[in-house]
Amino acid sequence: MKKYFGRIGLIIVFLMAFSGAGLQAAQLTYTVKSGDSLWDIASSHGVSVDKLKALNHLENDLIKPGQVLIMSQETTLKETTPPTPQAPVTNRSSNDGFYVIQAGDTLSGIADSFGLTVLQLKWLNNLVTDDIFIGNRLSVDKQRLTEVSRSGISLSNPALIIQKASQYIGTPYRYGGEGPGGFDCSGFVKYIYGNFGVTLPHSAAAQAAIGQAVTRDELNPGDLVFFCCGRGGIDHVGIYCGSDKFIHSSSPRSGGVIFSSLSEGYYARTYYSATRIL
Numbered sequence: 064m065k066k067y068f069g070r071i072g073l074i075i076v077f078l079m080a081f082s083g084a085g086l087q088a089a090q091l092t093y094t095v096k097s098g099d100s101l102w103d104i105a106s107s108h109g110v111s112v113d114k115l116k117a118l119n120h121l122e123n124d125l126i127k128p129g130q131v132l133i134m135s136q137e138t139t140l141k142e143t144t145p146p147t148p149q150a151p152v153t154n155r156s157s158n159d160g161f162y163v164i165q166a167g168d169t170l171s172g173i174a175d176s177f178g179l180t181v182l183q184l185k186w187l188n189n190l191v192t193d194d195i196f197i198g199n200r201l202s203v204d205k206q207r208l209t210e211v212s213r214s215g216i217s218l219s220n221p222a223l224i225i226q227k228a229s230q231y232i233g234t235p236y237r238y239g240g241e242g243p244g245g246f247d248c249s250g251f252v253k254y255i256y257g258n259f260g261v262t263l264p265h266s267a268a269a270q271a272a273i274g275q276a277v278t279r280d281e282l283n284p285g286d287l288v289f290f291c292c293g294r295g296g297i298d299h300v301g302i303y304c305g306s307d308k309f310i311h312s313s314s315p316r317s318g319g320v321i322f323s324s325l326s327e328g329y330y331a332r333t334y335y336s337a338t339r340i341l
Contacts, residue, residue, distance in 0.1 A: 092131055092132065092133055092134060093108065093131070093132045093134050094129065094130070094131050094132075095126050095127060095128050095129060095130040095131075095132060096128055097128045099126065099128070100124070100126075101115060101116070101121075101124045101126055102124075104126075104132065108134050110134065112124070115132065115134070118132075118133045118134070119132050119133050160202055160203060160204030160206075161200040161201065161202055161203065161204075162177070162200065162201050162203045163198065163199070163200055163201075164195050164196060164197050164198060164199050164200075164201060165197065166197055168195065168197075169193075169195075170184060170185070170193045170195055171193075173195075173201060173203070177203040177205070178205065179203065179205065180258060180259075181193070183258075183259055183260055184201065184203070185223055187201075187202045187203070187204065188201050188202050221283065221284045221285025222284065223259070224255060224256070224259065224284070224285045224302060225284055225285070225302070225304050225305075225310070227255055227258055227259075228251075228255045228302055228310045228320075229310065231243065231246070231251070231255075231320045232310075232320050232321065232322070233318065233319060233320060233321075234246060234251075234312070234319050234320045235315065235319040236312050236313065236314050236315045236317075236318075236319040236320075237250075240312075241253050241254050241265055242254065245319070246312040246319070246320065247312055248267060248299050248300050248301065248311055248312050248313075249263075249264075249265050249266050249267045249269075249270055249300050250265055250312070251311065251312040251320060252270060252287060252300050252301070252302060252311075253265050253270075255302065256340070261340065263340075267289060267297050267298055267299055267300040268296060268297040268298070270287060270289075270300055270338075271287070271289045271297050271300070271335075271336060271338060273338060273340055274287070274338040274339050274340035275338060275339045275340075276336065276337070276338055276339075277337050277338065277339050278337070279325070279334070279337065281337075282303050282337055283303070283305075283339065284303060284304055284305045285302065285303065285339075285340075286302075286303040286337050286338065286339045286340075287300055287301070287302060287303070287337060287338050287339075287340065288300065288301050288302075288303050288309050288325065288334065288336075288337045289334075289335045289336045289337065289338075290330060290333040290334055290335055291333055291335045292333045297335055297336070299311070299333070301323070303337065304322070307324050307325045307326050308322050308323070308324055308325075309322070309323060309324075309325060310322050310323075311323065
């Protein structure tokens with residue numbers, strides 16, 4: 064008889080323990096009722112609103128009746144199946160030279176997918192920042208990135224040219240240089256425009272023969288300005304920035320890539336011509 068009651072006791076203890084575990088598991092989730100708010104639910108369960116949002120991957124405080132909320136990380140580990148991670152998009156397609164921005168896209172990712180640089184993509188779409196928005200269309204038509212010719216090219220938004228060139232302020236002057244470690248004047252212009260798919264020769268005089276000639280009064284940002292600093296003809300070039308300023312790789316003594324003014328005595332005297340290749 065004692066053994067019988069002992070077994071009954073063990074069964075009762077087991078059932079109580081099992082019921083307690085079931086109750087604990089039930090408390091790990093909560094079903095939203097009408098009138099509930101995220102703050103009320105978090106407070107009643109002793110968790111913060113931020114933790115509750117993180118556990119349930121909520122981007123805002125909106126909830127609706129019948130929605131099941133995870134209240135503890137334990138539930139996530141034991142009762143839920145982890146979501147299958149989405150594979151990154153590797154094959155993108157465009158329609159008529161345009162790409163529709165999707166969730167998770169970045170400007171650099173889109174550019175890489177279509178064999179463009181970020182600056183080229185921004186230039187094609189007149190973008191001045193890296194901000195993009197889901198559903199918007201971006202031009203990814205590489206045919207528009209034609210090589211420069213004597214008649215010029217049809218690209219726009221020269222502000223990007225100035226933005227790119229400004230990144231190299233203070234880069235040292237290097238004779239014959241056309242790389243980011245050092246530039247001479249025409250090497251600097253060649254390098255900057257090369258980032259936009261525009262091919263220029265490495266010579267100030269040769270660059271002056273490309274594009275459409277413009278007068279000083281007609282200068283627009285992105286135009287090339289030329290100077291005769293010696294006696295052998297055109298021997299210096301810079302990129303016009305607007306407001307009478309231009310950016311160029313000046314000389315070792317002047318600090319390499321700098322901004323200067325066309326109104327400065329030296330450059331006012333040596334200014335020769337300008338061309339527009341945009």
